[in-house]
Amino acid sequence: MSRFQVKKVAVLGAGVMGAQIAAHLVNVKVPVxxxxxxxxEGPKNGIALKAIENLKKLKPSPLGVADDAGLIQPANYEEHMGLLNECDLVIEAIAERxxxxxxxxxxxxxxxxxxAILASNTSGLSITQLSEALPESIRPRFCGIHFFNPPRYMYLVxxxxxxxxxxxxxxDLETFAVSVLGKGVxxxxxxxNFIANRVGIFGMLSTMIEAEKYGLTYDVVDDLTGKKLGRASSGTFRTADVVGIDTMAHVIKTMQTNLTEESDSFYRHFGTPGVVAKLIEKGNLGQKTKAGFFKKVGRDILRYDFESDEYVPSGEKSDEVYGRMLKKPAAERLKLLRNAEGNQGKFVWAVLRDQMHYAxxxxxxxxxxxxxxxxxxRWGYGSKQGPFELWQEAGWLDVAKMIQEDIDKGETLSSQPLPEWVFKGPVADAGGxxxxxxxxxxxxxxxxxxxxxxxxxxxxFPENVLGSEAPDPATAGKTIHEDGAVRLWTLDDEVLIATIKTKMHTISPDVGEGLAQAVELAEKDYQGLVIWSNDEWFSAGADLQTVLPAFMAGGAITVNGMEQELQELMLRLRYAQVPTISAVRGLALGGGCEMAVYSSARVVAMESYIGLVEVGVGLIPGAGGxxxxxxxAAENAEKSTGKDLLPFLTEGFTSAAMxxxxxxxxxxxxxxxxxxxxVIVANKDELLYVAIQQAKAMFQMGYRPPHKRLFKVAGRDGISTIKGSLVNMRDGGFISQHDYxxxxxxAHIVCGGDVDPGTLVNEEYLMQLEREAFTTLLGHPKTQDRIMYMMNTNKPLRN
Structure with a gap:
């Protein structure tokens, strides 16, 4: 069977989208x-070269590693058209004309x-009309491929x-987008404007119309239409600033140009809002011009006031009563909002109703x-639920009746009734x-x-919609053992899966015990162990809510014992007789990072955050990090011709210390x-499958754990050198005394303590140094302040 292979891609257009699509292709190892x-003027490739250089400066970064910008090959239409013939996929991403x-x-x-496949990244122009400019031989290989901005982070295509x-x-293109690019198609x-922008831009227009109707400011609207509504935290107007007000206006213009009253009964509301036109006239296009609906001045966030044409202080929040309403079950929530007496409640109901009506x-x-x-x-606009999911959850026919009553009373943006299928037939019978x-x-x-x-x-376990009755990873497969801390289960009786159940998958003593049991079971009955969870946390590390009270109650001896058990778990993972795989999705911080690095191997989702962050709470990594x-560092130095160990320690020390x-x-x-x-996996939903296959492959190739070896440390000379740099940072005011x-x-631990350079040590020796430092710091008032501050605010304290 032939398989479509994408060995090289051409991206036409080095603007905002084209350059970032090229960057994401580099992220997933596709030559572009x-x-x-x-x-x-200057080099003929000057425009492409400037765009490539600019990728290194953008935030959030379109590149997984900034230096990889150099892997993008610049070209121009005058000199390099022959390169197109080498490409299996050509993505056109020039301006929307x-x-x-x-x-x-x-x-x-x-x-x-x-x-080759030729695809246009247009955000709303007719794909069929575009195809008419192509020869008959290319038209069967032409389609639209609409990425969302920024292409690296936005899941939808x-x-x-x-x-x-x-x-x-x-x-073929869907397979490539899903598995190689890591997208939801x-x-x-x-x-x-296709689906997302058609419904989404209507939703933004509706929000602006209803906000003006009910007299709400942009900051209040964003507070109501952000996380409280299960949408992106940026709400409506900050989202417009991020996307670009000119970009939003262009998509609105596409609707104005290509739709009519006959084709869209909401058409009369597709005019460019006055405030949008005014901001564009002023050149205030949002985040890219540092001013839009909002503007940052120093540490203050100001909002634009249309009447005065000035920026005024912002920060106003919605009434708490509506925040409480929005936490209610869907059916109760919508009824309360519809019957609300205050304008904020009426506004939220109107926005939700308008979108469900339009959809x-x-x-x-x-x-x-x-x-x-x-x-x-969900994937293009950051909504927790789509409009039909919310409608169905709240009671299909009850909500339909409320919407239709508002239509009949003339309160909606269109007088068009809901379609007949809403009230009769299979949807009504199924309840959604x-x-x-x-x-x-x-x-x-x-x-x-x-x-x-x-x-x-x-x-x-792909993402699914409410009502689909898709398998739940919390109950799927065969459970081998389950308690409040972990679930040990299998999908195929060949590989054991361990899922941590604590909040943010913190590693409590019970979790440690459960994972140790998982290793024992895997060695006895399975080909391997995979540690995986179906959310954005792999593990936030040690459970500080357990550690600090244990120290207060039992002192250093108690915590020393807890840390030693955790370290022993890490060594069990490393030296298990079957492969142990950490399938990392999202955040692996502190002890979560340690658990990952001590596993036999890692299968990691592209958008994962991994690091030793204990310094943020005034501690040091204490579980073997x-x-x-x-x-x-010692292993890497052994492969080098140089004899100095310190250069190989620098990166690791700096990462942990900072x-x-x-x-x-x-x-x-x-x-x-x-x-x-x-293995790095682009699509988070493929992570578990790949991890299981990796465990099986390693086992079937005769996996054996590494030998326990002694290794060299930098000793007291290395400590002195590092501390010399730290003194300069402290005296220069870059770090506090406690940081120092x-x-x-x-430095004392990674260099092996007060020993001669080149001394051979084992892991247990260094882990003892970790425990001593960890318990010493835990008793320090400034560390305790950092821990309490983090637990109360979820932010680090610098003291």
């Missing part, structure tokens, strides 16, 4: 050529390889076919089923659009299951927390 116009795009297609068509697009082309119909009216036009709308809003059989397609009148593409067989740094966290799996590899032999003391302890 970034094209733009030839520069009028139909004439510019079609002109470019005429130029590139003769150079596109006969097998919309794929859009034309009537001429071969089905296999879309299947939704197939949209070729309608203006229902246009479901058949824009999407193949209701699931695609909900996924598009999502069922175990699939999600409702109004064109066929059937519930359609999720895609059966082979790539999805690698996702044991510093021992790991010392051992790895609580440095790798903000991607790639950066964590540079820090030494992820090894070259470890902690960093000195870290």
């Amino acid at each position: 050529v970034l094209f733009d116009l030839p520069a009028k 139909m004439d510019w795009k079609t002109d470019l297609y005429h130029k590139i068509a003769p150079h596109v390889a006969p097998h 919309e794929l859009i076919a034309t009537p001429s697009t071969q089905p296999q082309i879309l299947d 939704v197939r949209a119909k070729d309608t203006p 229902a009216v246009h479901l058949q036009d824009i999407a193949h089923n209701a699931r695609d709308v909900d996924f598009a809003m 659009v999502h069922t175990a059989q699939g999600s409702f397609n109004p064109t066929t009148g059937q519930f359609e299951p999720r895609s059966g593409l082979p790539v999805y067989q690698h996702q044991h 510093l021992t790991y740094i010392a051992r790895r 609580a440095k966290v790798g903000t991607s799996a790639l950066e964590s590899r540079k820090l030494g927390y992820v090894l070259d032999s470890d 003391d902690i960093a000195g302890m870290i």
Whole structure:
């Protein structure tokens, strides 16, 4: 069977989106050529080169490692058209002008390889109309691929076919986007702004209209439409600032241009809001110009006041009563909001009602089923639930009646009634659009299951919609042992899975006991052990709410014993007779990082944050983290021709002393927390599958744990050298005295204590030094202040 392989990609257009798409391709090891116009002055590749250099400065970073910007090959349309023939996928990402795009297609068509897919990253132009500029031979290989900004972080990619697009082309591109790019794919119909922007931009317009109607300020609106509503924390107006007010205006313009009163009964509300036009006129386009709906001046955040045309103090919050309402169960929540007497409650109901009304009216036009709308809003706009999920959870027919009553009273933005399928037929009978059989397609009148593409067989527990009755990872498979701390279970009777159940998967004594039991069971009955959890925490490390009270009650002896048990667990993971795999998704901090580095191997999701952060609470890594740094430095030095151990310690010491966290799996590899032999997975939903396969492969290749070896340490000379640098930092005011003391302890441990340079030690020796330092610091008032501050505020205290 032939398989579509993407060996090289061309991205056409080195603007904001094109350059960042190229950056993400580099992140996932896909060679990429970034094209733009030839520069009028200087090197012909000047435009592409400038865009590539700028990638290193952007925040959040589009690159897993900033230096990888150099892996992007710059090109221009005058000199390098021949490079297109080497590419299996060509992504056009130039400005949203139909004439510019079609002109470019005429130029590139003769150079596109006969097998290559050509895709446009347009955010809303007609894919079918674009295809008409291409020769007949390319049209079957042409489609839309709509990334969301920023492409590295936004999960959603919309794929859009034309009537001429071969089905296999879309299947191949979806497989590539899911498994290689790590995206959630939704197939949209070729309608203006597709799914996410069609519903999402309508939602933003609705929010602005309803906010003006009820007299609410931008900061209050953002407070109500952010996390309290289960949406992105940036709310509505800050989101517009991040996206770019000009970008938002362009998408609105696409709706104005390509829709009519006949095609969209909400059309009269698609005018560019006056405040948006005013901000664009002033050049205040949001975050990229440092001013939009909000503006930061020093430490103060100001908001724009349309009437005075000035920026005024912000920070106003919504009434607490509505915060409490929004925590109620869905059915009660919507009824309370609809019947609220205050304007803030009326506003929230109106915003939710408007979006559900719009999604229902246009479901058949824009999407193949209701699931695609909900996924598009979750993945593209950061909503916890899509509009249909909320509607269904709150009681389908009850909510439908409330919406229709508002329509009949003239309170909605359109007088168009809800579609008949809302009240009659399979949806009404099932109590919603999502069922175990699939999600409702109004064109066929059937519930359609999720895609059966082979790539999805690698996702044991993919994201799903409410009502789908998908398997729950908390109960799936066969449970071997479960208590309040851990669940030990298996999907195939071959690999044991350990899931930590504590909040943020902190490692309490009970968790440590459960994981030790997991190693024992895996050695006895299984091919390996995988430590995995289905959320954004791998582990936040040691449970400080257990450690500090234990110290207060039992003193250093009690905590010393707890730390020793934790260290012994790490050694059990490292020297287990079967492979132990840490499947890291999200955050692995402190003890979570230590658990990962002591496992036989790691399978890490691309967007994972890994680091030893104990300094932030005035402690040192006490479960073997510093021992790991010392051992790895010695092992790396052994492979080198140099005899000085200190250069190999520097990175690890600095990372621990500064609580440095790798903000991607790639950066964590540079820090030494992820090894070259470890697997990095782009799609978080493939993590468990890959980890299980890795455990089996290692076992079947005759896995044996590493030998316990003695290794060299830098000794007192290394400590003196590091402390010399620390003195300068302290005296220069860069670190506090307490920071200096902690960093000195870290140096003492990673260099092996007061011994001669080159002394051979074992892991247990260094772990003892860790315990001594850990318990000493735990008794220090400044460390106790840091711990209490962190526990109360979730922020570090510098003292």
